[in-house]
Structures are given as C-alpha cells and as structure tokens.
Amino acid sequence: MNKKAYPTRFAGGALLLFGIFVLLPSVLGLGLAFTDWNAYSNDINWVGLDNFATVLDPNGDYVSAIQHTILFTIATTILKTGIALGLAILLTDGVKRLAYLFRALIYLPAVLPILVVGIVFKSILDPQSGLLNSTLQLIGLGGLAQQWLTDVGLTFWTVVGVDTWRGVGYIMVILIAGLLAIPREYYEAASIDGAGRLQTFRYITVPLLMPVLAVTTVLNVLYGLRVFDMVFVLTNGQYGTSTVYTMVFDSFTRGLYGVATALSTLFFGVMVLLGFVVIRVMQRGEGN
C-alpha cells in the first residue's frame, strides 16, 4: 500500500461523514441566509442582504441581543477568570488541608448538565417559594429579597452569576494545572531575592501562566458568545437577557428560518474572528 495514501484512507471515512453532516449543511446554511426561507411558504427566494439588514437594524430586537451577548461574554470571562485564579492560588498555595476535597466540590457544578443547573436555580430563585428569598426573610433580611429572574435591571446579572457559579470550577482546574507546572525554583529564587507575594505573582505567576490564561480566555469567550441553554432555561431570553442564540432559536420557532440563519452565520464569523484575535493577543503577551 502507498504509504502516503495510508493516513488519507484512514481519515477518509471520518472526513466524508464530516463533509456530509457538518460541512455541507454549514455551506448550505450560509446560502440560505440570503433567502426568505420561512415556515409558511414552500418557495425560497433570493433576498440578498435583507436578512442581515433585519438583524443589524438598530431599532430591532437583534441588536440588543448582540449587545447582551457581548456584555455576558465580557462579564463571565472576567468573573470566571478572576475567581478561578484566586481559588486556584488558594488551593495550591494557601489551603493545605482538604485541598483536594475543595477542588472537587468547586469543580462539581461543571459536571452537572446546564439544564439541571438552570432548573435548580430557577427553583432557588423563585420570588415566592425559592430558597434564597425564604432564607433572606428567615434571617431578617427580607428587604434584600428580589425578583431575581424577572426584574429587568437584575435578571441579566443573576444569569451571569449562575453561569459563573457553574463555570468557575472548570477554569479553576485548568489554572491549577498551569500553576503546578511552574517550576518551584523560580519562587525560591524570588524569595531569596526578597520579592513579596504581590511581586512574585506579578512577575512570575502571571507571565508563566499566560499560555494557560490564553486557553481559558478563548474557552470563556467562545462559550459566552454562543451561550443559549442557561439563558433559555432561566429566563427564555426575556427580561433583558436575550442573547444571539436565544434570538436564533426564537426566529426559528417563529418560522423565520432565513433571518435565523443570517444571525447565526453572522455570529459564527464574529466568533472565528474573535477567537483568532484573542489567541494573537495572548501570544503577543507570552512573547513579551
């Protein structure tokens, strides 16, 4: 057998399946974004950029969904990275006893299905019968009880909070692996040179952790941009929490397939571009 053809033949089957079930629908989807494909008619007509104009109409609902998505991505990325980094340092350097137990407990939410987390939190945050408001009332802090999932000014941040709670353990585990990979000699040398904890963190931990932070940031950004299930379960995209993919779902359910495909295509492009930019920026940071 020709040795050069050997890997190609092995990969051929998988590539064929990938082509039929992933690549082809994606390319077809791209084309359908330029049509008026909908649930109410069998005709599909070319409409040029009309669907993209609908999606980017500043007075439409889609633009606010895009804004929410970007804000959600920034907020969850910062919160998850910050909290996870703090916990990772604490559990590798500070807490010695039961550190593994704490790691496992903090990681636990990450293995729960998002749907389950959403349903549980929906119950906890119910304004009348939920655990949170009931507890607040029980300890005399009833004034802090809120409409966590229906107050327009608050709901977005509730969703961010729940998503951060779920995702922080996963990021923490990756960062712990990164921290443990930093040679201890650097810290010893810094200690001998009289560096304080803050200086050690600033000049040793952060630069050497940068490749790992690049990975977690890309993961967080890509997750944030395509967030759907958590928002869908908690609020169904209402009360100021609509995101790009809740709007894609909404448009599909309203039978506006062309518009939904346009929004999806647009954001796929944005994600590819952003992912690329984030990696480049992080690589530059590593170089410095």
Add this chain to the structure above:
Amino acid sequence: MKRVLTLLAVLAFAGCSNSAATGTPTAAPASAGANSTPAAVTPAPTTAKEKVTIEVMASQDWIKSSEQVLAGRFEEQTGIHIDFQIIPSGQYFDVLKTKLNSGQGIDLFLGQAGKSDMKLQYDAANNAVDLSKESWVSRIDPVVADQSTLDGKLYGAEVWDVVAANYWVMTYNKDIFTKYNLSVPKTFDEFEKVCETLKTNGVTPVYEPISDGWHQVLWFPSVGAQIEALEPGVTAKLNANTATFAGDATMEKALTQLNDLYKKGYFGKNALSDKEADTSKAMSTGTYAMTLSELSRGSQIAAAYPNLKATSFGYFPIPLLDNQLQPTHPAGPSWMISSKSSHIAEAKKWLDFMMQPENLQWLIDNTPDFQTLPFTGVTAKWDASQADFFKTYTQAKTLVLQDGVAYVNPQWMDMGKWMVNMFTGQKTAADMLKSIDAGRTTLAKAAKDAAWSK
C-alpha cells in the same frame, strides 16, 4: 448465502410482526350509555380486539382528564389504545411543526382552530384528513365548524366548550367584593377604583399569571368586539389590509390601560413568575380578588376545593375600553387526523366514538371546565353565576381579534413576549402594535394573501 438466509428470515419475522400490529378495525361504535359512564362501543363478536396504538399530540390543558377516561373506555371496547403526548404550551407548536414536517408518527393532533392558524400553523390542507363526510359533522355548530374549515373542507373537530372554556372574562370572588362593599365595575375607571380599594386593604386585586407566556395576551384581543364597536369596520379593514394596528388610538389605549394595571401593581408583585396552573389555588385562598379566566373558573375552583362553591365566584367582561360585551370566540382546540398517519381509520373511529351524543354529554357532566359543547343533542349545565353573566351582558356580534382578524393568533406567543417587554419598560404600546403589523405582513405575504400583494 447463510447471511442472505438470515436476513430473509429476519425480514419475514418483521413482516409478520407488523401485520399483527395493524390488524383491521373491527369494533363499531354504539349509542348506548348513561351520564355516569361513557357510552359503550359494541365489540364485534367474532374477531379479536385490535392491538393498535394511536398517538395523540396536544398542548398542555387541551386534553381533559375526562377525555382520557373516555379513551380508556374506547380501548376497552375496541382494543385501540390512545397514547396522549401532552407538550408544555410554550413548546407545543415547535414540536408539532417538527413532527408534521418530518412525517414522524403522530396520528391525531390538536391545533387551535381559526382560518389563518389552520392554513399557516398546521397547513391543514396537506397535513390533515378531510373530515367533511363524517357522520357527526351535521351535529356541530356551523359557526364553530367554520373555524376548522378551509376551502369548504372540514379538517378539525372542536370538542371544546367554546363558551365556558373560551369566554375569557373577569372572575371575581363575591365574598371579597361584599366584604369591601364593592360593586361589579362597568367602566375601566370603576375597575381601577375597585383595584385600588382592594390593594389598600391588602388584597391583591388580580391574579395574572404571566410566566407561561400566553395568558397576559388574552386581555387585548379578547376585547376585539369592543374595539369594533368603538371603530366600526376596523376588523374588515384590517383583513383587507387597509388599516393597521400601529397608529390605532383605540388599540393603543387598550394596551396602555393594561400596562397601567401592571404598573400600578394590581397584578401583584410576583405576576411575572406566577403560573396559570395555580389560578384556582390562588383564587381559593382569598389573597386574590379577581382573575382573567374562562367562564368556568368557579366550577374549576369548586372541583379542586370542595369547601368552595362555584357560585361564590361571579363574572364580568374584561373592562379595558369600558367593555361590557360577552366575547364571541368560536375557535378552540380542534382535533385533526394527520394525513401521514397509518391509522386513519382507527383515528376516525375514535372521533366518531367521542362525538356520540351520550359521550359528549358524559364529557360535559364530568369536565369542570366544560358546561356545554358545540353540538346538537347535548344539555348544558350553567350555574347561577354563569346564567347571571348571560343575562347581564350582551353577546358581541363581532368575533374576538384572534378569530376575526387574520394573522393575529399565530403571533400569540410573540405578543406575550412583547407585552412583557411593555410591562418591564422595554417597549411601548405603540411598539407592540407595530410589531403585530410586521408579523402580519410576514405571514400574509407567505400565505400569498391577495390583500397584501396590492
């Protein structure tokens, strides 16, 4: 060779199994029965009972427990099992459309009647079986039958009380009204005064469950006859595309009044997370004085809480725009047989069984939400509060908006979201009316409606 033989054996076995599962129907319906039990279907004496399961798909609350009992009786008599797939209302149309488009196995499905829904939501001409020649058709109220008819063909059967279960009106607790010396309001201003008095006395005026996404919508289209009374001809103009929702001062006023009720806190603090399924419970506690509900809410509360009487609750029309008319709303959930079903004969047999006059009467007598059904040969069971409602208020000559104006009902869940956006300050009443117009245009163009192609 061995493999070929094995394959043939497997195929032969599968073929035998299949033929056993889809035997020819044998049992015939009969008219026997009494009010205490569903009418029997006389089994054929010589053949074995069929072993067929027919799949029924319906939205939450559309199938009554009495219908399931009736289905059990039908199975006893015919061997045809009816499997009810009940889908949460918010997801129903998505799931149903997916099933219909993919031809997945459903035999019967329920859909909200109304011409634009029958055409756009269900594509009844392609997805449903023509039932025009069935024996029970002549007994349906023609106004109701018309809602399930397209191009002269009847595609659905509404076994639904289009009065008690379709008249969405204000239900009020008579004891609370008496306690605070309140009279039934005749205008919107009077209604707001009643609400304010109740709120001041620590009673939440209205239980309005918004979390389901559909209930809050009822306030607006249900006063369609009053809109028509204030602006004669508007319904016809909307259908002819010579008028729009946007810019209509009367409609904007109705929505603004509704928004006002929400903003003043008359729906309570938790309206956005309240659920429709809890309505009877909420009304039974005395913490809420009113709710927008079916004309049968009193019976439903009495059925769930036997210490309460149905007549402890009274009814009056939705007070937006000073409305004093009984709504006319003949479109309700309609049974349709999927044209792709492999059990069309069995499904027809079930419909035939259900629509025997004795069985319809049994449904009326055993369903708290139903006081009558739109068929001849049945006796209604109105209570004193309902009779009082019929006596006090005039029947509207115009249909509610969702039945009378094309392309409104298919937007129901969207309207629910826009209304929430209005309540929470993200949209105005005018924005919502514009959105309805935009949706109507999309739907009308897709349906190639001549009025929109001019």
